[in-house]
Amino acid sequence: MFFNEIKKNFGFGCMRLPMTADNNVDYPQFNKMIDEFIDAGFNYFDTAHGYIDKKSEVALADCLIKRYKREQYLIADKLSSWTFEKKEDIVPFLNKQLKILGVDYVDFYLIHAVSRENYKKYSSCDAFSECLKLKKEGKIRHLGMSFHDTHDILDKILTEHPELEFIQLQFNYLDYDDQIVQSRKCYEVARKHNKPVFVMEPVKGGSLVNLPPKAQDEINKLDRSVSNAGYAVRFAASFEGVEMVLSGMSSIEQMRDNLKYMTDFKPVTDFEKSVLFNVRNIILEQNLIKCTSCEYCVAGCPQNIMIPALFACYNKQKSNKNFNGKAQYAIYTEKNGKASDCIKCGKCEKECPQMLKIRDLLKDVAETFES
Numbered sequence: 001m002f003f004n005e006i007k008k009n010f011g012f013g014c015m016r017l018p019m020t021a022d023n024n025v026d027y028p029q030f031n032k033m034i035d036e037f038i039d040a041g042f043n044y045f046d047t048a049h050g051y052i053d054k055k056s057e058v059a060l061a062d063c064l065i066k067r068y069k070r071e072q073y074l075i076a077d078k079l080s081s082w083t084f085e086k087k088e089d090i091v092p093f094l095n096k097q098l099k100i101l102g103v104d105y106v107d108f109y110l111i112h113a114v115s116r117e118n119y120k121k122y123s124s125c126d127a128f129s130e131c132l133k134l135k136k137e138g139k140i141r142h143l144g145m146s147f148h149d150t151h152d153i154l155d156k157i158l159t160e161h162p163e164l165e166f167i168q169l170q171f172n173y174l175d176y177d178d179q180i181v182q183s184r185k186c187y188e189v190a191r192k193h194n195k196p197v198f199v200m201e202p203v204k205g206g207s208l209v210n211l212p213p214k215a216q217d218e219i220n221k222l223d224r225s226v227s228n229a230g231y232a233v234r235f236a237a238s239f240e241g242v243e244m245v246l247s248g249m250s251s252i253e254q255m256r257d258n259l260k261y262m263t264d265f266k267p268v269t270d271f272e273k274s275v276l277f278n279v280r281n282i283i284l285e286q287n288l289i290k291c292t293s294c295e296y297c298v299a300g301c302p303q304n305i306m307i308p309a310l311f312a313c314y315n316k317q318k319s320n321k322n323f324n325g326k327a328q329y330a331i332y333t334e335k336n337g338k339a340s341d342c343i344k345c346g347k348c349e350k351e352c353p354q355m356l357k358i359r360d361l362l363k364d365v366a367e368t369f370e371s
Contacts (some may be wrong), residue, residue, distance in 0.1 A: 002196040003142065005074055005107060007181040009237055009244055010262040011044035012037055013200070014060060015051045015294065016248035025059040033255045034064050035122075038072060040259045045248050048112060049097060057100045065102050065292075075103060078112035078146065079131065081121050090130040094139060109140040110168060113353055115149040119157060128161050129135065144168060144199065148353040151185035158193040166243065168198040168354070170292075173235045173276045174199075174208060174283060178290075180355050187239065196243040202236040203229050203247070205292030205308075212257050214321030215282040221275055230253070230261040231268065233310035235276055238267035288315040289355055289361055296347035297358060305337035307348060307358060314365045329369040 018026040018033070045064060047056045055079070064073060083093050111127055122128065129330065136139045145161075146168035149153055158164065167190045175181040190197050203209055209229045211219060219228060226234075229247075237245045245262075249255045269277070295310040301307065309332045317325030333339075339362040348358045 003144050003351060005043075005141075006244060007041055008262070009044045009235075009242065009265065010042055010258065011046050011076075011198075011237070011244050011246040012313075013044070013248035014045060014047040014056045014069050017056065018250050021054075024062075025055050026061055027059070027251055028165050029148075030059060030063045031067070032252055033249065034067075035045050036255055036259065038068065038254070042259075042262075043072065043073045044076065044244060044246075046076040046108075048080060048294075049083055049093075049100075050299075056160075057097065057211055061100060061102045061298070070103065073106040075101060076085055076108035076110065077101070077106045077125060078110045080112040083119040084125060084127075087125045087127075087130060090111070090125065090127060091134065094134055098139065105141060105142045108166075108348040109134070109143055110143045111143075114145050114147050114157065115353075116153045128163070130301065132163060141274075144198070146198075147186065150180075150353070151182050151189045154186050154189045155192070158189065158195065162193075163205035164195065166196040166198055167193075168200055168246075170201040170204075171197070171199045171236050171239075171242075172202050172208060172232055173273075173292040174204055174206050174280050174290075176277075176280070181290075187241075191241050197239070197241050197244065199236045199242055199245050202245050204290075205294065207288075207290075207315075208232040211279065212283060212288075214288060214319075215279045218279050218282055219275060226261055227257050229257060231272065231276060233258065234266070235259060235266060235273065237262070238273075238308045273342075278343060286319055288318060289356065291356065292354060294353060296351040296353065300347040301337070302345060302347070302353065303337035303341040303343060305341060305362070306332050306363070307341065310339055310365050311361065314361075316370060317368060326369055338370060339363070340370055342366075 021024050047060050049057060077097050079308040084090050105328045111122055131143050135143050142165045142168035145164050169186050170181055171183045171187060175183040177184055187197060211228060233245055233247055247258050289311045291308050291311040295308055297307045313325055313328050342359060344359045344363045
């Protein structure tokens with residue numbers, strides 16, 4: 001492997017953790033998940049300051065860092081564009097993250113969710129050079145970038161910043177040839193620049209786990225001792241140059257399922273890949289909303305609309321005619337905004353890594369459930 005510290009090519013993504021009924025991280029279950037993950041020989045944990053309403057870093061500090069020796073784990077954290085306004089804010093922000101985590105350094109640090117728009121801010125605030133200074137000081141071991149945009153923008157950034165050691169990309173069989181996400185094209189650009197690839201969203205926020213009935217019938221042609229998630233993660237991990245595949249696991253059952261097929265990893269076969277592409281084609285025919293439920297759009301919504309939940313409800317209604325979508329929609333909107341409450345401010349679209357036209361899509365949701 002390119003990075004010798006990484007024991008295996010599977011990482012614990014900490015954006016979706018087990019939660020309690022009062023919306024806090026379920027520490028007992030998270031502790032068990034960490035223990036089983038490390039016992040199976042894995043050591044990579046990925047977080048960010050904004051994950052789970054700023055609870056992810058704190059939970060990692062309490063459940064991992066306070067319970068294990070520093071050499072037993074690797075921490076990846078991120079510099080997000082919303083966490084600073086000027087160059088002088090960057091170093092204090094990383095120091096704040098280190099204090100929250102309770103460590104002297106992070107093993108991997110990513111300039112987060114870079115796109116053509118926020119790249120301007122990262123550049124004007126000298127974020128890349130500031131992070132390099134922190135690397136020289138030993139507070140960052142490896143510097144990389146996570147990316148959400150088109151392949152030409154990625155090529156431009158990697159050309160301008162050869163100091164980046166790795167690139168984190170959204171890569172899964174559904175987005176492989178998607179014209180917006182451009183998984184394959186971005187992967188090819190990373191390979192062109194000889195950058196190791198770290199994969200995020202291999203199961204696209206769970207949408208490749210709970211498949212529409214017709215797509216499920218297709219994937220059932222494969223060995224069912226492997227789960228839907230298993231095929232999606234194995235697909236992403238099967239490509240040359242992929243150093244790490246992250247999975248956001250929110251239960252001990254999901255953890256055990258992932259460990260089952262990643263502890264002794266086997267790449268997907270040509271037949272398995274062909275079936276997965278058939279599954280992709282069936283999903284695309286249904287024209288579902290390509291939301292990953294990252295919830296970046298929710299925090300700034302002035303109408304308190306639970307956008308990912310409404311999109312999930314819409315998708316399930318479209319793919320399963322027997323689903324009582326109006327009843328589910330009523331639950332989601334009982335104490336939160338309805339789709340029709342959208343005032344079209346556009347804050348959500350600026351935050352969406354999938355570059356969805358959320359305002360237009362909410363109109364479709366309203367017509368489906370509120371008419």
